[in-house]
Amino acid sequence: MPAPHTHSQECEKLLSGLSDYVDGALRETLCREIEKHLSECENCRVVVDTMKKTVYLVHASEDPNLPAPEDVRERLFKHLNLEDYWQKSG
Amino acid sequence: MNDNTPPHFSLQALRDGDRTEFARLVDAYSGPIYRLALRMLNHPQDAEDVLQNTFLSALLHIKDFEGRASFSTWLYRIATNEALMLMRKKRPEVSLGDQVEDPEDEDLTPSWIVDWSALPEAELLSDETRAQLDRAMRALPETLRTVFILRDVEGLSIAETGQVLGLTETNVKTRLLRARLRIRESLSEYFSERLTKEN
Numbered sequence: 001m002p003a004p005h006t007h008s009q010e011c012e013k014l015l016s017g018l019s020d021y022v023d024g025a026l027r028e029t030l031c032r033e034i035e036k037h038l039s040e041c042e043n044c045r046v047v048v049d050t051m052k053k054t055v056y057l058v059h060a061s062e063d064p065n066l067p068a069p070e071d072v073r074e075r076l077f078k079h080l081n082l083e084d085y086w087q088k089s090g
Numbered sequence: 091m092n093d094n095t096p097p098h099f100s101l102q103a104l105r106d107g108d109r110t111e112f113a114r115l116v117d118a119y120s121g122p123i124y125r126l127a128l129r130m131l132n133h134p135q136d137a138e139d140v141l142q143n144t145f146l147s148a149l150l151h152i153k154d155f156e157g158r159a160s161f162s163t164w165l166y167r168i169a170t171n172e173a174l175m176l177m178r179k180k181r182p183e184v185s186l187g188d189q190v191e192d193p194e195d196e197d198l199t200p201s202w203i204v205d206w207s208a209l210p211e212a213e214l215l216s217d218e219t220r221a222q223l224d225r226a227m228r229a230l231p232e233t234l235r236t237v238f239i240l241r242d243v244e245g246l247s248i249a250e251t252g253q254v255l256g257l258t259e260t261n262v263k264t265r266l267l268r269a270r271l272r273i274r275e276s277l278s279e280y281f282s283e284r285l286t287k288e289n
Contacts, residue, residue: 015198019267025248047200047274049207053214054274058242061220068124072138076120077113079142080149085113 010037014044022052099161104152112152116145119162122244123169129239130173132228140176144169159253166246167254170236177232198271202278206285219280226276230269237262238269 014034020026021034038045067073077086097118103111120141127140147168148155155164206214213219230238240251241262252262 015200015271016267019263019270022270043200043203046203046205046207049205050278051270051274053207054270054277055242057214057219057223057277058273059245060215061223062125062243064245065121066125067121068141072124072134072141073120075138076116076142076145080112080116080145082109082113082116085110085117 008041011041011044014038014041014048018048018051021048022055096160096162101155101157112149115148115161119165120145122162123165126166126169126239126244127173129227129243130170130232130236131177136173136176136180140169140172143172147172160250163246163250163253166240166244166250170240170254174232174236196268198268200271200275200278202275202282204278204282204285206278206281209281213284219277222277222280223273226273229276230272234265234269234272237265238273241266242270 014021014037017026017030017034021031026034034048038048068076074086077083097114099115099118100108100111104115123144124137124141127137127144128134131137131140144165148165151168159167227235227238227243236255237251237257240246240254241248246254248259248262248266251257251266252259255262257265
């Protein structure tokens with residue numbers, strides 16, 4: 001079962017700015033408010049740390065340079081009448 | 091794309107029907123477009139259809155492309171629309187419900203407060219964790235999943251994601267936050283079970 005989480009207005013405020021905070025896109029004054037709250041609220045600290053890790057895991061699990069499978073690429077080039085230009089990737 | 095230096099293409103050459111330039115464009119973006127379609131549709135054949143239709147459409151409409159957005163944003167927009175059309179054609183009974191599945195007043199309060207952030211890297215990046223991440227992404231309603239894929243998987247900016255989907259930046263941010271919170275909940279539940287087993 002999930003651990004109980006008492007939730008204050010400060011926690012709500014943190015939640016609404018959480019994505020921007022994790023992305024480093026929050027205004028400095030709001031950042032400072034959030035960091036002050038995090039130093040006092042263990043639950044929110046856990047939410048922020050696990051959210052940061054969630055975003056990190058998504059990025060780390062994907063290879064942005066991975067090409068489409070070879071057979072899919074080959075059929076694509078044929079479909080577009082670009083067979084002359086098809087080369088194996090890598 | 092997560093690439094910091096996107097390749098340059100000549101819009102004029104593409105408009106003039108330069109096949110070499112178009113082949114370069116296809117080569118550069120077939121990977122990201124296929125990945126996006128596969129993530130959205132979870133079906134390799136459908137993803138391939140979207141991939142082919144995206145570049146056919148790009149070829150047909152290159153003369154209308156004014157270059158205000160980047161090529162990648164333009165291609166992502168075509169691909170997303172193709173994928174959504176296919177999704178709704180296959181599941182017309184679901185499409186309407188999917189739009190209203192995530193009401194604005196949804197309670198976002200996290201339930202799982204388990205600190206798994208300090209687990210060893212090998213465990214965090216294990217095949218099992220990746221499979222759980224995939225399941226969590228697949229479980230997102232379409233409106234949240236598409237934003238999450240474009241922003242967090244493909245690495246588009248908030249503004250670019252908004253351009254692709256025709257959404258305001260505020261809407262993108264709202265959907266992204268909900269998607270991330272749901273994924274975090276799912277991973278927290280998963281790691282909580284693992285930590286319980288270990289102790």
